[in-house]
Amino acid sequence: MKWVRYGVNIIATLVLGLLLSRWIDGLPYEFPVLPASIAFVMRALGMDTIRNADDIETVGLLVIIAASMLVAAVLVWLANIALRRWRAAA
Secondary structure, eight states, rough: HHHHHHHHHHHHHHHHHHHHHHHHHHHHOOOOOHHHHHHHHHHHTTTOOTTTTTHHHHHHHHHHHHHHHHHHHHHHHHHHHHHHHHHHHO
16 A cells, blocks of 8 residues: 555656646746746856856756656645645544
8 A cells, every 4th residue: 555655646746746847837938037047057067058058948947847846746745744634633
């Protein structure tokens, strides 16, 4: 039973993360946080944003996917805690 729960959690995290990343990807690029976060990640990875201007879209998409997966994982974790407390109270 534990493996089924782990599998459902992984699938829920992947589906929610990918849906969230697709929604964020559809936002206009002028969304103020997006270019700044892409430039920050590129500098953190040691990439020059001017020389590697072609990589900005790829790195941006990877940042969006990673952040979306992280948010989805936290949401699934919180849902598991809420479900566990609801079961204990019942």
